[in-house]
Amino acid sequence: MSADQPTPSPQTAGNPLLAPWTTPFGSPPFDEIATEHFRPAFDAALAEHLREVEAIAGNPAEPSFENTIAALERGGRTLSRVAAAFFNLTSAHSNDALEAVERDIAPLLARHRNAIQLNPALFRRVDALFARRGALGLTPEQDRVLERYHIGFTRSGAGLDEPAKRRLAEIGERLATLGTQFGQNVLADEKAYALVLDGEADLAGLPPELRDAAAESAAARGLAGKHAITLGRSSIEPFLQFSARRDLRETAFKAWLARGEGAAADNRPIIAETVALRAEQARLLGYPSYAHFRLDDTMAKTPEAALGLLRSVWTPARARALREQEALQALAAAEGGNFEIAAWDWRYYAEQQRKAEYNLDESELKPYLQLDRMIEAAFDTAHRLFGLSFAERHDVPVWHPDVRAWEVTGRDGQLVGLFYGDYFARPSKRSGAWMEAIREQDKLDGEVRPIIVNVMNFAKAAEGAPSLLSFDDARTLFHEFGHGLHGLMSDLTYPSISGTNVARDFVEFPSQLYEHWLERPEILRRHALHYRTGEPMPEDLLRRLLAARTFNQGFATVEFISSALVDLDFHAAGADAADPAAFERESLARIGMPAAIAMRHRPPHFQHIFAGSGYSAGYYSYLWSEVLDADGFGAFEEAGDVFDPDVAKRLGDFVYSAGYLQDPAKAYQDFRGRPPEPAALLRKRGLVEAAE
Template sequence: MPAVDNPLLAPWSTPFEAPPFEAIRAEHFRPAFEAALAQNKAEVAAIAGLAEEPSFDNTLAALERSGRMLDRVASVFFNLAGSNTSDELQAIERDMAPILSRHRTAIYLDDALFRRIDAIFAQRDRLDLTPEQGRVLERYHMAFRRAGAGRPEEVKQRLAALSERLASLGTRFGQNVLNDEKAWSMPLDGEADLAGLPDFLVEASARAAADRGQAGHVVTLSRSLIEPFLQFSARRDLRETAFKAWLARGEGGGETDNRAIIAEMIALRAERAALLGYESFAHYRLDDSMAKTPGAAMELLRSVWRPARLQAMRERDALQALAAEMGDNVDIAAWDWRYYAEKRRKQAFDLDEAELKPYLQLDRIIEAAFDTARRLFGVTFAERRDVPVYHPDVRAFEAKDAAGATVGLFYGDYFARASKRSGAWMSAFRSQEELDGEVTPIIVNVMNFSRAPDGQPTLLSFDDARTLFHEFGHALHGMLSTVTYPLLSGTGVVRDFVEFPSQLYEHWLERPEVLQRHAVHYRTGEPMPKALLDRLLASRTFNQGFATVEYVSSALVDLEMHLLDRTDGFDAAAFEAKVLGEIDMPAAMVMRHRPPHFQHVFAGEGYSSAYYSYLWSEVLDADGFDAFLEAGDIFDAETARKLKQFVYAAGNRQDAAKAYRDFRGHDPDPQALLRKRGLAA
């Protein structure tokens, strides 16, 4: 297909040079990938084959300029594959995963290319490099070494085969989970099945049925629907059915069963680490992290596990007592926890989700996130209806700095649909850089909120609102980036630092200064009453034993799996049971993500052996927000200036620990995490 006929390869004349989604069809991607891969191979071959002595400009800067067409095609494709997929896109994704892995591996195992980088690295102290150039050199050299550059040929060939196979397995894993989620629904037949459900959830279940072409009401495996169902449904039998289906994603037998995939991925990851000289895959992954070693990550997880489990058991006893008071002759099970916890929250704080949601309109929470960015960083957002979008639900906003200059284009994709994988995330259609002039980033936040009926505002739970703030923190990290080189842009930092800017941003949602302005009743426009606001803020650490235990247990199982150096006969379910037995997991609780649907860890390599990162970053965010409290103003200008300079705008210009110290003035205090979660002694 000629470039002129393929919108992915032709110049884009849209506002902000955004992808022309209306012109892009599934059949455009394979030829676009073929053309972009051929171009990138030629670019890299030209760099590796240069006769001139290697220099930063002719090797590393040239590498940074290479692959731009491939990046453009891949960013559009993989964003659509996650947020608006189809059978055609899934087939292309399965085909392209090993091809792209093979291409990337070939670059990082190219001996001629590595010799040039290694020669520059050897004389780095004698070169007149800027600090950012020095960081680019350091990161490239490390990436090549960690990929296997310089190893014997037979080792490199095996590493390439491992990477290719792992890419295919990760793609299949994620598609299997999505297909299980799409395939399951539970009809709610009549008033008896709707018992206990508040109006907003009845409406959401009706909308879910309509979206699936069904009459009446259904529960699906979308987190935004199943979690409130477990929270409110008075039908214990239906809660159990829904919960067990949620738990069983990826292990139902048949084509979408992920257990054999997990076993193979664990074995291949361990083999790759051994070939690279590491004790385990976890040692390999964490070597390039703030934690540095699995031991440091494990120490943090276990230090939090002990107080969290004690608190969870106290919470469990309170729920059991409440069930008895209500006349329910049950032993609290995992499908009961959210139901009785909601009753207890109402009892303890005179607070329930149905009372809060009218004050948490999606549009107003979006405004709250934008307004917080304005008050902290001087960034404003204006909706642009002339920008192409990939689905009618998607909204586009132009971000400008205090001087009126455009700093980014932001897409918000907020509603659940069958074509979208579950969860919430931030991604980029284009990352910021200034190597050959300023490149405006195009950033997207993807959520899975339940849409309100037509003509009514979508109302969020407080957890939904927190998720929106979290992902918008990631978005700001991408948009406020001010680096020269693409390698260092935005969120391209070590895994256990990348969650710091996003988790830190959540703190502003919980502040009266924000809620009083933006939490207004969708019918009356009245702000949330002070009494309700006080009760909400007083409940911030409610059920934190449960929340911490379900998270930490997932992180521990992930880390323990990837510490294995012997993987013969690996059985994910048996291993999960073994680890949970060793840590004495409460019987009424389960992991937040069980291995067969643990997409963070197995749908690619993003958080493999590094799911602990959220907790590591939470130490940073808890201590980091204290800087604003110590200043006496959550929008203190000088503290915000340092936060922007050393964190949000800095990308990966320097080591993450130094970046934090430059912002905060000292290393983080781990006790801040326990105080935040209400787990301090």
């Protein structure tokens, strides 16, 4: 039995969440789990974990690493299993009943976390250990785990007086409820909307693969014979890119922009309350703003450092975007368009501009970017870098028929972990792409191998046809698989610092670095094969694709940085952002946001920062990590081989396998041999000329 399995008891009978999982790899028995199993499983698991914590806090023995920190690491195994299965479903395959359970359980989980983090007896034990850490004879990993526990308790308010702790607990519960409702509101808007295309006139300009995907979307909504564009990126972005119907582009784009602010599901009051509560939380903890609180425990350390990076890139990016806009305006005028380029026009005319400058057509690329081949490309890259092998398993229970599972082994043939891929958009899945761990790696009581999930929202092709990706889709696949490797390759004893449990502005480094291999001729020549002929991508097309890699980067950088700046603005302002719509307008006006570009994520559907606290005041971290990935890939280029075994070993040892074992800046320097050079980011995005 795996070390993370519960001990069988009479009380577990009939509930697969609480019984031992006898499935391959000890994976969740999704084929047996029903919605009604979750609430009793949560109740039992929460009670069990609380008993474990109370036993640790009340232990009459002198605090030691083993009876306090290691004991905390061992606790909550059942709760982790139940929560992992539950939140995987609520994000990837939800329904009304699951959402009702989620609304009930969110404040209970927050209350449970508070009961642990604000437990005075437990904090006294952790604090006493931390005070004499140098005399405990700890290993480097144990010392790091103790440090992270002390930081976690302190940042949760464990050292404050009782009134402050009570208020922090109330805030935590309310924020959990608000975040859950925010995410459910966005999903409701995305599920409810479809732009129905009826007839050839509505389909003008759309390539065959997009028509097929839109027909599939319509059929799934009971609209057989029609075509439907949804609010998933893999549906609406290509529609905006190719549709010759400006009126339909405008309709679809405005619906996309308005997610989360409809009358029935308006997230703006949730935003106002959320930022006010987070500001109060930060003040109670001794910080001038929530942004200061969040960034204090990151690589950036301060909002000023994050803003410094964002502003240094914003200026050349905005200048580049305005030049791009002039070129697009000229294209529209040449067609006889008597209008100013709007946000719903940009992708359409940018596609035309790309054809003109690089003779590159997205529809020319897609036949070479089959989903199955791109999955193989991601696996092949991992094999060549780290010696990993992937064997598909058909005996592992999954939560939807489209989900696939692979057994992952290392160079020695030993099990590394289990990997799930859930690639297609559906109404039951929230938008976007993400990685999560159903089970994290540890070696605390025997080897526990990780179970890792990648979730995407690609358009599914018609039955029997291969699903074809855009190059951006393929990049997303590599990005999320980079996160997946960070979880799979983890090699630590203690789960709290394993896998992706690292600083927020370091967690994107392994994923963004992995994107580089997609653009390598060595990978594209082997895996970018035409879905009909099996022929590799022609060298001329490959050359044009790589030449165009920095095309439209002014636009891409502006839409990202504007979102990151508005995120920091909200979390610096707190209660001053009582009118989120007005605050958004004022924030964008201050930075001179071009009218023809919209934020990548407007506040009412900005789930990174409002559907939970994961990236709150931290959306900048993608750019911070991009400095590392742009500079870090240079180590392979300087070695003259993008699969150089020595560089790959350092990358595996100090980054992908190392979790939060040491400070991220030190981890990067151990891999690279020096600190990162920020100029690498501007070079990667093609913004060097604009900066000069």
